[in-house]
Amino acid sequence: MxxxxxxxxxxxxxxxxxxGTFAFSIYATRFEQKYVHAVAGVxxxxxxxxxxxxxxxxxxxxxxxxxxxxxLALLDTPLQANRFFSTYPTGFxxxxxxxxxxxxxxxxxxxxxxxxDLRGKRVVLALGPAIMTMAPEGEVNIRHYTGNFSTLNALExxxxxxxxxxxxQLAAQRMLEFPETLQDQTFLTFALKKLASDxxxxxxxxxxxxxxxxxxxxxxxxxxxxxxxxxIRHNLSAEQVQIKREARDIDWETLVPIAExxxxxxxDTNTFGIDNSQWHKIKELFVKPREHGSKDADFIYxxxxxxxxxxxxxxxxxxxxxxxxxxxxxxPMNVPLWEYQGVSESAQxxxxxxxxxxxxxxxxxxxxxxEFGRTPYFSMDLASHTSRKGWIYVNQTLDxxxxxxxx
Amino acid sequence: xxxxxxxxxxxAFYHNPFGRVLWLALYYFAILVGLILLYGEGQLSSPDxxxxxx
Numbered sequence: 001m002x003x004x005x006x007x008x009x010x011x012x013x014x015x016x017x018x019x020g021t022f023a024f025s026i027y028a029t030r031f032e033q034k035y036v037h038a039v040a041g042v043x044x045x046x047x048x049x050x051x052x053x054x055x056x057x058x059x060x061x062x063x064x065x066x067x068x069x070x071x072l073a074l075l076d077t078p079l080q081a082n083r084f085f086s087t088y089p090t091g092f093x094x095x096x097x098x099x100x101x102x103x104x105x106x107x108x109x110x111x112x113x114x115x116x117d118l119r120g121k122r123v124v125l126a127l128g129p130a131i132m133t134m135a136p137e138g139e140v141n142i143r144h145y146t147g148n149f150s151t152l153n154a155l156e157x158x159x160x161x162x163x164x165x166x167x168x169q170l171a172a173q174r175m176l177e178f179p180e181t182l183q184d185q186t187f188l189t190f191a192l193k194k195l196a197s198d199x200x201x202x203x204x205x206x207x208x209x210x211x212x213x214x215x216x217x218x219x220x221x222x223x224x225x226x227x228x229x230x231x232i233r234h235n236l237s238a239e240q241v242q243i244k245r246e247a248r249d250i251d252w253e254t255l256v257p258i259a260e261x262x263x264x265x266x267x268d269t270n271t272f273g274i275d276n277s278q279w280h281k282i283k284e285l286f287v288k289p290r291e292h293g294s295k296d297a298d299f300i301y302x303x304x305x306x307x308x309x310x311x312x313x314x315x316x317x318x319x320x321x322x323x324x325x326x327x328x329x330x331x332p333m334n335v336p337l338w339e340y341q342g343v344s345e346s347a348q349x350x351x352x353x354x355x356x357x358x359x360x361x362x363x364x365x366x367x368x369x370x371e372f373g374r375t376p377y378f379s380m381d382l383a384s385h386t387s388r389k390g391w392i393y394v395n396q397t398l399d400x401x402x403x404x405x406x407x
Numbered sequence: 408x409x410x411x412x413x414x415x416x417x418x419a420f421y422h423n424p425f426g427r428v429l430w431l432a433l434y435y436f437a438i439l440v441g442l443i444l445l446y447g448e449g450q451l452s453s454p455d456x457x458x459x460x461x
Contacts, residue, residue: 005424
């Protein structure tokens with residue numbers, strides 16, 4: 001100590017700093033557990049790049065996690081699950097991680113990041129046909145992927161000890177196809193490139209980078225706790241922190257016509273049942289009906305070759321390897337609107353056929369809500385975004401999933 | 408007078424081996440805290456983007 005005071009003092013300072021960080025992480029974890037029910041009821045997309053809250057939510061017996069995309073996030077309505085169930089009427093509430101522009105590749109990384117915390121946990125993975133049927137090459141829009149990208153989740157995917165190398169390699173190859181997300185991410189780019197390669201030298205370099213990768217993840221996790229801690233402190237009012245639990249029976253059949261009337265009031269700009277908020281975006285498609293079945297071949301080709309299926313397979317591999325109890329909930333095609341576009345119902349059914357064919361090898365149960373394809377006002381547009389009325393059916397399905405009545 | 412007294416006390420403490428290590432440890436700790444405050448926040452919120460639909 002006398003000969004090397006700087007080294008000793010530096011080590012002591014580092015030790016105290018690490019101890020402080022460790023203590024903060026433990027405190028923040030307890031803080032998150034305490035307030036996760038309150039966060040479930042508010043918009044928490046601003047911290048969706050982390051996963052501390054998701055870990056906290058997975059520990060709660062009365063929260064049902066939902067992952068998904070705009071199908072369950074676009075319409076701002078009190079009938080959305082995370083508002084509809086906010087008083088725990090049947091004993092649970094939803095913790096929604098559905099985001100605008102979400103996709104299977106983003107969700108695969110989220111699941112991978114949760115690792116062992118996901119094992120055995122019941123989670124709903126909400127899907128929709130929009131990317132497979134409408135996006136160019138059936139691939140997630142690059143801006144949407146970038147907007148949902150999380151460095152922490154990407155690192156966790158690359159350095160997860162719970163996933164097979166094959167799965168990590170497939171994910172890395174896909175992630176490298178979105179270089180916009182890797183700008184200024186030298187280390188992550190290096191890791192993904194080495195992981196994606198089959199060369200033995202690259203593989204060796206990847207394993208050599210493992211300690212640094214784990215260190216980056218540890219730092220990012222503390223940052224995540226700090227961001228979450230700050231979010232809870234600054235975004236929850238005293239009223240929101242008080243969780244009201246009011247048990248009651250839900251009369252689903254009564255709610256459906258009430259929601260339908262509300263939805264009809266919001267479609268008065270057109271005769272197609274398209275929500276007013278979406279009509280101006282797609283009205284050019286509804287000038288004149290196309291001949292019945294005239295677009296079947298194009299539609300079927302798009303569905304068959306959509307790249308989103310590749311990403312869904314990566315997600316399914318992650319689910320299987322982590323042993324998660326996932327239920328896939330797909331929103332239905334809006335059959336009449338697609339028929340107007342020249343796509344017959346039998347061609348539209350290819351979406352369901354492909355969905356079941358991709359998922360079947362992984363044994364993950366699917367609820368595809370196929371039977372609602374012709375239900376008026378279930379979806380509010382061509383992209384199957386759930387309407388007010390649709391939310392009643394979705395909420396009823398979520399209720400059945402939570403209580404083990406489905407699938 | 409007070410400043411002189413404080414300076415003398417500090418120098419005496421600093422020339423004690425234990426005291427010197429303690430001061431240095433505080434000095435390094437302050438640097439670490441500064442670095443954490445400057446660069447530690449991270450970027451965990453998603454970048455702003457406009458959902459474009461399909």
